[in-house]
Amino acid sequence: MELGLSLGETMADAGRDLVLGLGMGAGARRDEDAETGRREREARRELEFGAGRCGRASPEPAVRLTLLPGLMPGLGLPWPPPSEATGHLEASTRGFDVNRAPSLSEAGAAAEDDEEQDDAGAGAAAASSSPNNSAGSFPTDFSAHGQAGPGGGGDRAGSRASDEDDGGSARKKLRLSKEQSAFLEESFKEHATLNPKQKLALAKQLNLRPRQVEVWFQNRRARTKLKQTEVDCEYLKRCCETLTEENRRLQKELAELRALKTVHPFYMHLPATTLSMCPSCERVASNSAPAAAAPAQAASSHPSPAGGGIASAPPEQRPSSFAALFSSPLSRPLAAQQQPQPQAPASS
DNA sequence: AGCATCCTCGCGGTTACATCA
DNA sequence: CGTGATGTAACCGCGAGGATG
Numbered sequence: 001m002e003l004g005l006s007l008g009e010t011m012a013d014a015g016r017d018l019v020l021g022l023g024m025g026a027g028a029r030r031d032e033d034a035e036t037g038r039r040e041r042e043a044r045r046e047l048e049f050g051a052g053r054c055g056r057a058s059p060e061p062a063v064r065l066t067l068l069p070g071l072m073p074g075l076g077l078p079w080p081p082p083s084e085a086t087g088h089l090e091a092s093t094r095g096f097d098v099n100r101a102p103s104l105s106e107a108g109a110a111a112e113d114d115e116e117q118d119d120a121g122a123g124a125a126a127a128s129s130s131p132n133n134s135a136g137s138f139p140t141d142f143s144a145h146g147q148a149g150p151g152g153g154g155d156r157a158g159s160r161a162s163d164e165d166d167g168g169s170a171r172k173k174l175r176l177s178k179e180q181s182a183f184l185e186e187s188f189k190e191h192a193t194l195n196p197k198q199k200l201a202l203a204k205q206l207n208l209r210p211r212q213v214e215v216w217f218q219n220r221r222a223r224t225k226l227k228q229t230e231v232d233c234e235y236l237k238r239c240c241e242t243l244t245e246e247n248r249r250l251q252k253e254l255a256e257l258r259a260l261k262t263v264h265p266f267y268m269h270l271p272a273t274t275l276s277m278c279p280s281c282e283r284v285a286s287n288s289a290p291a292a293a294a295p296a297q298a299a300s301s302h303p304s305p306a307g308g309g310i311a312s313a314p315p316e317q318r319p320s321s322f323a324a325l326f327s328s329p330l331s332r333p334l335a336a337q338q339q340p341q342p343q344a345p346a347s348s
Numbered sequence: 349a350g351c352a353t354c355c356t357c358g359c360g361g362t363t364a365c366a367t368c369a
Numbered sequence: 370c371g372t373g374a375t376g377t378a379a380c381c382g383c384g385a386g387g388a389t390g
Contacts (some may be wrong), residue, residue: 173365173378193358215379218358223377354389363380
């Protein structure tokens with residue numbers, strides 16, 4: 001039995017047109033080996049982003065305008081949500097201010113910041129020397145919640161770079177604040193995957209590193225999938241139980257019919273195929289042909305006094321619970337599960 | 349057009365850490 | 370206070386797919 005995961009449409013995102021280098025530290029997983037020969041390309045892309053989209057000189061980076069207006073009104077979420085840390089959030093909300101004209105450095109830094117991180121790679125520049133780091137651009141108070149980047153100083157330095165700016169202590173785990181989690185959650189409801197612009201915008205708004213946003217979405221997708229898998233397993237388990245029960249019932253029915261045949265042979269001039277029908281075989285539906293031919297055959301050799309017993313009834317009128325099983329509402333979703341489903345609302 | 353290489357991305361699996369009972 | 374369970378942020382390795390030469 002195949003387990004069909006209905007996780008909605010593919011996560012594939014069309015927004016891969018813009019590639020932003022993220023902060024990569026000494027432990028940079030992917031690209032440290034491919035670092036060489038890539039900077040030119042990234043520089044080119046940076047130019048594309050800067051000039052082609054929002055313009056390095058433009059004070060309005062698209063990243064800030066595309067996400068929030070679409071996001072916040074639909075959320076119905078008071079933002080910033082009332083919390084005990086309102087005082088802190090007042091500062092942090094500055095990161096959510098859609099209308100706040102971002103500084104030039106910010107606009108450029110949207111791409112440049114991360115490019116620099118990437119370029120800096122394991123270099124110390126990524127750790128703290130960048131004047132355009134998000135902590136500087138967004139003097140929010142997420143750091144006051146202890147949510148700043150690893151290193152505690154509110155400094156970002158890519159998650160990959162967390163190793164080095166932690167002074168060697170690997171992976172200092174931070175926990176996102178409730179506000180950040182809620183905001184990410186709402187964003188996730190909007191779209192399970194982010195294009196680079198959205199990721200960047202979210203990162204800026206939450207004063208997180210893009211890599212953190214990316215990781216959060218990855219983990220979130222994994223959790224969703226896990227929950228969906230559990231739901232599917234539960235459903236398949238119930239299907240299995242139902243089928244087992246049905247099989248048991250049919251076996252019993254078959255035994256009864258056989259017993260009936262031995263007691264009343266005249267009434268049981270049934271084609272062998274009908275009696276030996278396998279419950280797990282789908283020939284039930286196609287059984288009509290032999291079943292229709294059988295009475296004539298039986299009539300020629302064994303005229304039935306009752307003009308047809310059980311076998312003369314059309315197959316669909318037979319107590320074929322097997323057919324009923326496949327028309328039961330329970331079985332339909334099972335088949336439907338083989339199809340990609342829009343989005344499972346079950347989880348979360 | 350076909351091929352090789354590079355690069356980015358998402359995913360599955362895992363680890364490490366924070367929190368809680 | 371120590372400890373195991375749990376949740377989750379972060380990481381690693383891999384394959385897919387697109388871009389480029």
